[in-house]
Amino acid sequence: MRKADAVAWARAKEAELDVAEESAHVVELASTTLADLIERYRDTVTPTKKSAYQERYRLNRLLRHPVCKLTLDRLTTGAFARYRDERLQSVGSPGCTTAL
Numbered sequence: 001m002r003k004a005d006a007v008a009w010a011r012a013k014e015a016e017l018d019v020a021e022e023s024a025h026v027v028e029l030a031s032t033t034l035a036d037l038i039e040r041y042r043d044t045v046t047p048t049k050k051s052a053y054q055e056r057y058r059l060n061r062l063l064r065h066p067v068c069k070l071t072l073d074r075l076t077t078g079a080f081a082r083y084r085d086e087r088l089q090s091v092g093s094p095g096c097t098t099a100l
Contacts, residue, residue: 034075035068 042059046052062068067075067083 029073030071032072033068034070034072035063037072038063038068 038059042056046055046059049055065083065086067079070079
């Protein structure tokens with residue numbers, strides 16, 4: 001076997017592994033919801049903060065919104081924009097775009 005053959009074989013194997021790894025990521029994205037990530041954050045990171053009570057309250061409120069039921073492969077900027085717009089209607093004053 002020549003070096004060129006070995007290099008070509010190695011590149012082909014690396015390409016196969018890349019495709020397999022990408023497929024695993026796609027499956028993971030399709031089976032993980034935004035709620036899964038928020039709950040993991042709430043349960044592991046939030047308790048270490050001084051403002052844990054307030055943050056837990058906000059995260060639990062967010063978890064009740066339908067956007068959290070979306071799997072990561074279906075999550076879009078549009079979905080976040082709809083959440084933001086709905087939230088601004090309930091908490092923001094007219095013309096206010098900073099409160100979430």
